[in-house]
Amino acid sequence: MSASATALPTLSTKDLSSDQEVRWCPGCGDYSILAQMKKALTTVGVPREKMAFVSGIGCSSRFPYYMNTYGFHTIHGRAPTFATGLRLANPDLQVWVVTGDGDGLSIGGNHTIHLLRRNVDVKVLLFNNEIYGLTKGQYSPTSRPGTKTKTSPVGSVESPIRPLTIALAAEATFVARTIDVDVQHLVAILQRAAAHKGTAFVEIYQNCKIFNDGVFEYATDKSVKAEHVLYLEHGKPMIFGKDRNKGIRLNGLKPEVVEIGKDCGPDDLLIHDETLSEPTLANLLSRMVNPEFPEVVGVLRAVRKPTYEELMDKQAADAVAKKGPGKIEDLFKAEDTWTVE
Ligand SMILES: Cc1ncc(C[n+]2csc(CCOP(=O)(O)OP(=O)(O)O)c2C)c(N)n1
Numbered sequence: 001m002s003a004s005a006t007a008l009p010t011l012s013t014k015d016l017s018s019d020q021e022v023r024w025c026p027g028c029g030d031y032s033i034l035a036q037m038k039k040a041l042t043t044v045g046v047p048r049e050k051m052a053f054v055s056g057i058g059c060s061s062r063f064p065y066y067m068n069t070y071g072f073h074t075i076h077g078r079a080p081t082f083a084t085g086l087r088l089a090n091p092d093l094q095v096w097v098v099t100g101d102g103d104g105l106s107i108g109g110n111h112t113i114h115l116l117r118r119n120v121d122v123k124v125l126l127f128n129n130e131i132y133g134l135t136k137g138q139y140s141p142t143s144r145p146g147t148k149t150k151t152s153p154v155g156s157v158e159s160p161i162r163p164l165t166i167a168l169a170a171e172a173t174f175v176a177r178t179i180d181v182d183v184q185h186l187v188a189i190l191q192r193a194a195a196h197k198g199t200a201f202v203e204i205y206q207n208c209k210i211f212n213d214g215v216f217e218y219a220t221d222k223s224v225k226a227e228h229v230l231y232l233e234h235g236k237p238m239i240f241g242k243d244r245n246k247g248i249r250l251n252g253l254k255p256e257v258v259e260i261g262k263d264c265g266p267d268d269l270l271i272h273d274e275t276l277s278e279p280t281l282a283n284l285l286s287r288m289v290n291p292e293f294p295e296v297v298g299v300l301r302a303v304r305k306p307t308y309e310e311l312m313d314k315q316a317a318d319a320v321a322k323k324g325p326g327k328i329e330d331l332f333k334a335e336d337t338w339t340v341e
């Protein structure tokens with residue numbers, strides 16, 4: 001094989017930028033995610049004509065217009081379904097879904113869950129701003145209790161969905177969280193998602209400057225974030241805090257915040273293992289919510305299981321091996337037909 005046949009394509013962020021004018025509000029967190037996505041994709045070794053972005057409806061769902069790749073702006077909540085068909089029909093495409101908390105967890109919650117349980121090789125980026133941005137600020141399934149909006153003027157009384165807990169309940173094989181303004185972390189997580197074989201689910205905390213400004217300030221403000229964010233690292237103890245003196249210990253089935261040197265030694269802390277096939281620990285991490293706990297960012301779970309495509313290909317190959325190639329006419333004329341009289 002010649003060297004040129006094996007060389008990986010070299011892309012610049014400019015190659016990945018479309019000629020469309022970006023129409024998000026000034027200061028929207030979506031700008032950073034777009035910029036980091038382009039950076040991440042320059043390193044994954046996939047030509048841009050082999051990448052496709054699929055979205056539903058929402059501000060976040062304008063994303064495909066701004067990428068110089070294939071893109072599909074589809075119907076509200078249905079991006080996972082389009083992405084599944086696209087990927088199954090085009091096994092050499094790298095397929096990304098970009099969705100919002102309303103699009104992916106409210107109208108499209110069902111579709112998201114079924115993509116995850118099937119483990120189709122698609123990467124889902126859920127931009128979580130805890131609000132409906134495009135429709136001008138109604139509360140969403142991830143809004144905190146007490147969130148005041150036009151549709152909840154005296155505060156929402158609903159329990160918010162935890163996106164990562166939902167993904168783990170659907171047995172997702174790659175589950176991660178990152179933050180729009182944490183640029184290096186965001187790039188690294190996008191690269192990990194790109195490399196994962198199977199459905200990757202990434203929740204990105206995204207600031208909606210206009211309708212929910214500062215909702216993740218505890219996790220983004222440099223003066224306080226160390227106390228509220230725990231960076232997960234595979235094989236490392238769970239430590240956080242400005243002085244790196246706090247950690248997470250397991251007390252029976254409950255995680256608890258402890259002070260190192262006062263409540264316990266460093267060896268008593270939980271060690272992060274993203275490869276556990278049993279998702280209970282990842283589930284506990286996904287349920288840690290500010291202010292009681294630091295919120296985790298990083299990869300909660302990364303396991304390899306057969307993808308939907310692999311299972312489908314094997315099933316077809318087994319059927320051909322057992323019964324021969326078969327013909328469509330034989331299928332139509334098969335005995336299992338009914339006559340409606
Ligand atoms: C069938 C249908 N129902 C409702 C709407 C109105 N609608 C458009 S976008 C949206 C939610 C957007 O919120 P989110 O997914 O969180 O995205 P964001 O705009 O915050 O990025 C809704 C309810 C629609 N376009 N179509």
Ligand code: SF4
Nearest residue numbers: 025028059133208209
């Ligand atoms: S409404 Fe919010 S999410 Fe939508 S573009 Fe503006 S800042 Fe971004």
